[in-house]
Amino acid sequence: MEIGSKLTNSWLDSIVDSFNGVDSDRRRQFNRIGTATRAVIESVVASKAPTEQLGLIADAIEKVAEDIGRFPSGRVYEGFAEAANTGGNGGFMDFSPISGAANPIAPPVELSLSSDPDGSPIVVGVVTFGSAYEGPPGSVHGGHIAAAFDEVLGLAQSMSGSPGMTARLSVNYRKPTPLGEPLTFVARIVKKEGKKVFTEGKCYFGDILTAEADALFISVDFSKLAQLAGERERTNDGQKPQL
Numbered sequence: 001m002e003i004g005s006k007l008t009n010s011w012l013d014s015i016v017d018s019f020n021g022v023d024s025d026r027r028r029q030f031n032r033i034g035t036a037t038r039a040v041i042e043s044v045v046a047s048k049a050p051t052e053q054l055g056l057i058a059d060a061i062e063k064v065a066e067d068i069g070r071f072p073s074g075r076v077y078e079g080f081a082e083a084a085n086t087g088g089n090g091g092f093m094d095f096s097p098i099s100g101a102a103n104p105i106a107p108p109v110e111l112s113l114s115s116d117p118d119g120s121p122i123v124v125g126v127v128t129f130g131s132a133y134e135g136p137p138g139s140v141h142g143g144h145i146a147a148a149f150d151e152v153l154g155l156a157q158s159m160s161g162s163p164g165m166t167a168r169l170s171v172n173y174r175k176p177t178p179l180g181e182p183l184t185f186v187a188r189i190v191k192k193e194g195k196k197v198f199t200e201g202k203c204y205f206g207d208i209l210t211a212e213a214d215a216l217f218i219s220v221d222f223s224k225l226a227q228l229a230g231e232r233e234r235t236n237d238g239q240k241p242q243l
């Protein structure tokens with residue numbers, strides 16, 4: 001199922017088009033950096049390395065930060081990084097904080113579109129949270145579970161054809177969600193009433209339901225998104241938001 005075809009707004013199309021023009025080698029290098037930085041984050045959290053080694057590693061990381069910091073920083077793909085905005089265009093999501101391979105803070109959640117046994121479209125997110133995401137001992141922090149739900153539900157609601165923003169997200173944590181184990185998130189649209197898109201999702205470890213969520217999305221006028229993008233540019237320039 002190609003949901004991108006349902007997202008026909010020209011502002012969004014221009015963003016997706018801008019991704020399509022992105023040099024693939026550049027994208028590959030960004031993804032390499034994201035993957036390596038994510039590995040560093042995973043290893044430095046509670047590392048058992050000797051203190052002397054930690055000092056050398058800190059020196060090396062400070063050098064990397066200095067090297068990359070010499071270049072101006074902005075956004076490679078202008079626009080939002082959330083799944084709901086992408087129409088399923090994988091590349092545009094490279095910098096999503098949840099599913100973006102090139103964003104080191106993303107676990108990342110790997111998203112795909114599927115259908116349930118009755119043929120209804122669903123979004124599936126597969127992820128293994130590493131040590132950096134620990135909340136209760138051996139378990140994923142609840143905030144990161146909520147963020148993963150926001151991402152998969154956000155993509156699901158875009159299948160309504162009139163995507164919007166999360167207005168409300170409610171998570172019910174049924175059992176501790178294990179770290180370091182593959183988890184499967186499943187999300188779907190429940191109903192649509194005017195601008196309101198109601199969604200629900202579940203998180204499984206194997207057959208075990210560890211958390212479930214429901215969320216309300218409100219379809220937004222793309223001029224609002226353009227306004228938010230403009231505000232982001234202003235705040236990037238050091239000015240205060242004016243929303």
Ligand SMILES: CCCCCCCCCC(=O)SCCNC(=O)CCNC(=O)[C@H](O)C(C)(C)COP(=O)(O)OP(=O)(O)OC[C@H]1O[C@@H](n2cnc3c(N)ncnc32)[C@H](O)[C@@H]1OP(=O)(O)O
Nearest residue numbers: 080082084085150154163164165166167168195218219220
């Ligand atoms: C292509 C779009 C992709 C967008 C990005 C992808 C999102 C990915 C997931 C996210 O992380 S989004 C980030 C977190 N969410 C936000 O920052 C949203 C902040 N809130 C807003 O910007 C506005 O409140 C919002 C756009 C959600 C709604 O504003 P509107 O001016 O469009 O709503 P409006 O006042 O027209 O209300 C429409 C209906 O929705 C209801 N409603 C609005 N906000 C609500 C809310 N927060 N909770 C419950 N109901 C809400 C409202 O009562 C009303 O119901 P009725 O028609 O029955 O009267």
